[in-house]
Amino acid sequence: MSTEAPKRDQWQWENATAGAAAGFATVAVMHPLDVVRTRFQVNDGRVSHLPIYKNTAHAVFAIARSEGLRGLYAGFLPGVLGSTISWGLYFFFYDRAKQRYARNREEKLSPGLHLASAAEAGALVSFFTNPVWLVKTRLQLQTPLHQTRPYSGVYDAFRTIMREEGFSALYRGIVPGLFLQVSHGAIQFTAYEELRKVIVDFKSKGSTVHNQNPDKLLNSVDYAVLGATSKLAAVLLTYPFQVIRARLQQRPSGDGVPRYMDTLHVVKETARFEGIRGFYKGITANLLKNAPASSITFIVYENVLKLLKPARRND
Structure with a gap:
């Protein structure tokens, strides 16, 4: 009986584990800049x-x-x-999509298929995580100046939102969130994969390792550069979606009326009163957070994956 399917499933869970570890490490180090970014994003000056x-x-x-x-x-x-x-789900879905597209293909995946894999993973992750991001945004925006009763914690936030605004409120910002997850992840991972090929090809010239295992040619510095560069490209192209989502996810005022009604309302109001600059509020904090954060993510991800590979080979 073939063991190919169990090994493939195990490999997918190894990617998920590596991705989850990378995500945890990233947030733990860079969270204060995330708070600053969110507060800048929603402050429309009015x-x-x-x-x-x-x-x-x-x-x-x-x-x-x-x-x-x-x-x-x-x-x-x-x-x-x-x-x-x-990150755990993203790497899991991304790897599954790549494996599906790679079936019956002898050549490497094209940039288009890397893009499709990343977009598919981003859409799935967005549906699973939007309620968590909404609660995070609400908690980050609580200050001593807040006029309504503050949430005492994560559980209280979920409970209060459900009671005061209903279940649908947990999915406020899902439309720009979908665009953000799909486009951001697709751009980042496509750039990462293509730049990775360039570095591997450059380092493999004159090396005997390339034909056996090209991953051995890359080190943590390479992963840091790859992660930061690909993240920079993704942030610059998709940042307005982050601003739109953050503004939609704000807590309603005391009368229960949301500051913005939907995605189109945010776009119209922001363009009217703030211009193009309004869609890039907080981008400095975002870049300071995400460039090194992405480096940390991919360093942890690739190195955890390397630790898990020997176990996979020995099974």
Whole structure:
């Protein structure tokens, strides 16, 4: 009896495990910048319960001074949970899609198929994780200036949202979230895979390792460069979706009416009052967070995967 299917399933779970470990490490290190980014994104300068920050550095020091470490790590638990689940599921679905597309193909996957694999994974992950990201956003936006009763924690946030706004509120921002997950992941992973091929081909010239295992040619510095470069491309092209989603996921005011009704409303209002700059609010904090964060993610992911590969070969 063939053991190909069990081995394939095991390999997919190894990718999921490596992705989850990478996601946890990323959030643990970079979360304060995520808080700053979210507060910049939703502050439209008109109706806001948030303090005014001059720049990223000022925001970090102001939050630390007025809210302490707790403020800098607001929403940390759903951030860790969401990122760990997201990366775990993303790598799992991404690897499954690549394997499906690779069947009956002798050549390597084309950039188009890498793009399709990443887009498919992003869409699936978005449906699973949107409620977690909504709660994270709500907790990150709570400040001493907040006018409504604050959520006491993750469970209280879920319970209060369900009671006050209904189940559908957990999926506010799902439309820009889908566009974000599909486009961002597709761009990032396609860029990563193609740049990875370039580095492997460059390093393999004159090397005897290439034909046996090209992964041995790459080290943590290579993974860091690949992760940061591919993330930079994805962030610059997809950032407006993050702003739109964050604004939709804000907590309604005391009268229960959301600040923005839907995606089109956010786009119209932001373009009208803030122009193109409004769609890129918080991008400095985002780049400071995501460039090194993506490096950490791929360093952890690739190295955890290498640790798991010997176990797979010995089974």
